[in-house]
Amino acid sequence: DQQVKQNSPSLSVQEGRISILNCDYTNSMFDYFLWYKKYPAEGPTFLISISSIKDKNEDGRFTVFLNKSAKHLSLHIVPSQPGDSAVYFCAASVGRGSNYKLTFGKGTLLTVNP
Amino acid sequence: DAGVTQSPTHLIKTRGQHVTLRCSPISGHKSVSWYQQVLGQGPQFIFQYYEKEERGRGNFPDRFSARQFPNYSSELNVNALLLGDSALYLCASSFALASGEQYFGPGTRLTVT
Numbered sequence: 001d002q003q004v005k006q007n008s009p010s011l012s013v014q015e016g017r018i019s020i021l022n023c024d025y026t027n028s029m030f031d032y033f034l035w036y037k038k039y040p041a042e043g044p045t046f047l048i049s050i051s052s053i054k055d056k057n058e059d060g061r062f063t064v065f066l067n068k069s070a071k072h073l074s075l076h077i078v079p080s081q082p083g084d085s086a087v088y089f090c091a092a093s094v095g096r097g098s099n100y101k102l103t104f105g106k107g108t109l110l111t112v113n114p
Numbered sequence: 115d116a117g118v119t120q121s122p123t124h125l126i127k128t129r130g131q132h133v134t135l136r137c138s139p140i141s142g143h144k145s146v147s148w149y150q151q152v153l154g155q156g157p158q159f160i161f162q163y164y165e166k167e168e169r170g171r172g173n174f175p176d177r178f179s180a181r182q183f184p185n186y187s188s189e190l191n192v193n194a195l196l197l198g199d200s201a202l203y204l205c206a207s208s209f210a211l212a213s214g215e216q217y218f219g220p221g222t223r224l225t226v227t
Contacts, residue, residue, distance in 0.1 A: 004156070006156075034215065036218075041220065042220050043118070043204055043206075043218030043219050043220045043221050044157065044204070044218045045218070046215045046216070046217060049215060089156050089157070091156075101147065101159040101162060101170050101172065102147075102149075102157070102159060102216065103159070104149075104156030104157045104158070105156050106154065106155055106156050107156055
């Protein structure tokens with residue numbers, strides 16, 4: 001049973017436009033959420049995170065929004081650049097204490113066209 | 115500073131064999147986690163180690179085991195390999211046990227034939 005779902009396998013946007021990647025979760029115990037970016041032949045790279053006590057976190061071109069009532073989060077990339085083309089994984093965890101683990105979605109392939 | 119390193123990069127094994135994968139965390143990081151990524155899926159948690167002790171285990175059979183050494187490096191062992199064990203095995207490190215951000219290595223691509 002997928003506890004973290006990324007329902008769009010792929011997304012294509014034009015350079016300079018906004019990219020919006022979506023993620024839904026089913027486990028109401030999740031209280032910490034992360035986005036990772038993965039290029040081929042590399043491990044996932046941490047991008048941005050958000051705690052459940054917040055509804056928005058911003059870092060440069062990247063903003064993550066959390067809607068706890070809908071169990072939904074999204075990653076906004078503005079403006080999108082060709083170098084942003086990669087697979088993006090949404091991940092979640094229950095607390096940050098012992099037995100800490102990340103539960104990942106299946107990923108969304110973002111392609112930014114020049 | 116060097117990131118998380120893993121060895122070997124690629125590995126081909128036969129069903130029934132045993133494999134050992136190795137991971138060196140970022141300098142100063144004391145927690146190491148292992149994940150399995152099957153093609154088309156997201157990484158799936160296998161183990162977390164902190165200060166040489168197992169602190170978390172995912173839903174994997176006992177054929178999977180791991181350990182962490184005094185220098186915080188780690189090994190993942192898989193016995194009696196099955197075709198379904200073919201995957202990218204990722205190691206991630208973090209500074210503390212309760213650290214939100216984990217930093218991943220490039221992974222070891224295991225193919226079981």
